[in-house]
Amino acid sequence: MSDIIISPSILSADFANLERDIRRVEEAGAQWLHIDVMDGHFVPNITIGVPVVESIRKITKLSLDVHLMIENPEKYIEPFANAGADILTFHYEASKDVNALIKLIKSYNIKAGMSIKPKTSADVVLPYLNDLDLVLIMTVEPGFGGQKFMNDCAKKIALIRKNAPKNLIIQVDGGINAETARICTALGANSLVAGNYIYKSEDIQSSVKALLQS
Ligand code: DX5
Ligand code: ZN
Numbered sequence: 001m002s003d004i005i006i007s008p009s010i011l012s013a014d015f016a017n018l019e020r021d022i023r024r025v026e027e028a029g030a031q032w033l034h035i036d037v038m039d040g041h042f043v044p045n046i047t048i049g050v051p052v053v054e055s056i057r058k059i060t061k062l063s064l065d066v067h068l069m070i071e072n073p074e075k076y077i078e079p080f081a082n083a084g085a086d087i088l089t090f091h092y093e094a095s096k097d098v099n100a101l102i103k104l105i106k107s108y109n110i111k112a113g114m115s116i117k118p119k120t121s122a123d124v125v126l127p128y129l130n131d132l133d134l135v136l137i138m139t140v141e142p143g144f145g146g147q148k149f150m151n152d153c154a155k156k157i158a159l160i161r162k163n164a165p166k167n168l169i170i171q172v173d174g175g176i177n178a179e180t181a182r183i184c185t186a187l188g189a190n191s192l193v194a195g196n197y198i199y200k201s202e203d204i205q206s207s208v209k210a211l212l213q214s
Contacts, residue, residue: 004185005169006211007032007065009195010056011047011145022060025198028208032065032087034173034193037080039070042094043143050079057084067115067173067193069142070094074101081108089113089136089171092124102131113171117142122156129164134191139184140174145195149175154184161188178207181214 008030013021022033035053040046053064063086070076073090074097080088088105092114095101105112113134114125118141125135137156140147157170164170171191172184181192192211201207 005191006030007034009034012195012199028205033062053083087111134169149180157187178210
């Protein structure tokens with residue numbers, strides 16, 4: 001069993017056949033499901049909200065890894081937690097009070113994650129490493145699937161891993177494929193989000209397997 005947690009991003013799935021596409025990654029051995037929530041303000045795109053998470057919760061046992069690319073995340077922690085999220089990741093750039101957000105998420109007995117955009121320095125997460133369950137390092141500008149991996153962002157992984165307690169999950173998101181995955185795991189990442197590499201590939205099984213082995 002791999003120590004790397006694969007979180008396929010359903011943003012690249014076929015929304016008209018979402019259950020089928022979730023089964024495909026379950027069968028391939030993915031452990032989490034990445035759900036990108038975008039509000040058209042924090043990022044220039046609108047995707048899915050609470051009712052979709054509620055419906056997905058009913059059909060899968062995969063951990064629901066919800067990536068909140070939204071302003072005012074504090075308003076939406078309760079609804080997403082009640083909808084069945086297992087991990088809630090907010091953006092540092094959208095937070096007014098990081099400690100309060102972490103506390104709020106943990107009050108629902110779920111994992112608290114914080115993400116940083118490409119231009120945000122890794123230093124900003126250091127004060128919170130003992131309280132967070134997960135740090136998500138964006139390796140593209142958030143907003144859209146299918147963008148090119150930014151190598152410079154991956155360099156942040158090493159600094160965070162060096163300062164992190166041993167249970168911290170370091171996740172990367174954006175432009176992940178078998179090759180870029182290896183760069184990230186070598187630096188200390190242990191959770192990989194992938195949208196296009198998994199869902200736009202000819203063979204979903206082999207793509208997930210390649211990531212599990214990276
Ligand atoms: C982008 C999202 C990603 C996206 C990744 O803002 O956070 O999760 O789905 O897609 P790929 O893997 O295609 O870059
Ligand atoms: Zn994401």
